């Protein structure tokens with residue numbers, strides 16, 4: 001039996017840790033980072049966007065290779081710190097930061113707070129004044145342009161993210177009076193799941209140009225430019241992974257030209273999905289196999305409460321993540337298996353037409369490329385099932401990096417209010 005993750009048999013992993021289970025391969029995680037690091041302009045720092053996978057051990061592996069962190073909540077800030085990411089290599093971003101979060105940024109000394117609105121800029125100024133400090137602030141800009149080709153466009157339209165380019169260019173009087181804010185840079189994030197090298201390159205060129213214009217008009221020194229990222233991985237039929245060599249050939253000249261004009265500016269790209277997706281497998285076990293009106297269903301012990309991305313929201317026709325039968329030899333695949341979870345909703349469909357061998361209860365299925373936007377981007381409390389366990393395989397050993405939620409973990413968070421009606425004991429048999 002040859003189905004392994006990081007050299008360990010999936011059957012053993014499932015037996016030891018139970019299912020449903022996320023398994024990450026540390027080698028794949030490192031390989032993805034290194035492949036990009038090798039070809040990317042050496043002066044461009046890579047920040048890991050914890051949003052894609054907030055596990056502290058995943059973050060620690062990436063940090064050990066030199067990644068910084070891009071965080072968007074107090075918990076993510078703490079996780080990055082616990083993973084060993086230095087505050088100077090961390091940026092904090094998000095359209096609705098709390099005063100507590102801004103204050104934590106000031107207290108820990110993050111490299112920059114990425115500011116997303118004028119109101120927030122005033123708030124950062126006030127909070128920094130209270131601490132008698134000067135906040136290092138990067139302005140997130142919502143550019144007037146949009147570059148087609150990302151799957152979820154975050155700019156060039158009315159957005160809660162960032163400050164409109166036109167407003168930023170006219171903001172010199174507004175920022176002049178800020179005593180406790182020092183503008184140090186520009187951030188733009190164009191969108192996610194970019195799979196075309198040209199699109200990434202055009203984004204980069206235009207963002208670098210925009211950063212120069214904003215800094216010049218507002219009269220500050222560009223210490224930092226974050227060109228976003230949003231590099232994708234192929235999930236679906238007809239998609240192909242980015243050619244990193246080609247990507248680098250297209251973006252590096254733009255970075256080099258920029259560095260020639262601004263030799264001291266720190267450049268960053270921030271990536272979540274690209275770094276973690278391929279390393280993760282969502283391992284589920286088939287509970288029931290049934291036929292309904294001519295279609296074959298495999299009902300598993302997992303579901304979209306752990307893997308919402310597999311639902312394929314936003315696609316006209318549902319597109320399926322790659323799913324494989326793991327852990328036993330099998331005969332020819334038959335077309336069009338529907339793989340579902342155990343939730344009580346028809347939307348709980350991991351795949352609608354995956355060719356799989358004849359399945360039987362007890363079989364293990366792996367949803368591949370699932371290391372990004374898994375449980376943290378899914379309704380894990382649906383049916384009160386909770387978060388699945390997560391295991392990292394490194395150097396041939398499995399490490400439990402996230403405990404499975406137990407029913408008690410969920411029930412104990414709830415409170416039965418004092419005036420709750422008494423239950424006659426007879427009603428419970």
Ligand SMILES: *Cc1c(COP(=O)(O)O)cnc(C)c1O
Pocket residue numbers: 049051052070093189191192193228229230231270271272273274372
């Ligand atoms: C979500 C997000 C990221 C990470 O996006 P990926 O597509 O996972 O790389 C980076 N930056 C910002 C601002 C984001 O909102």
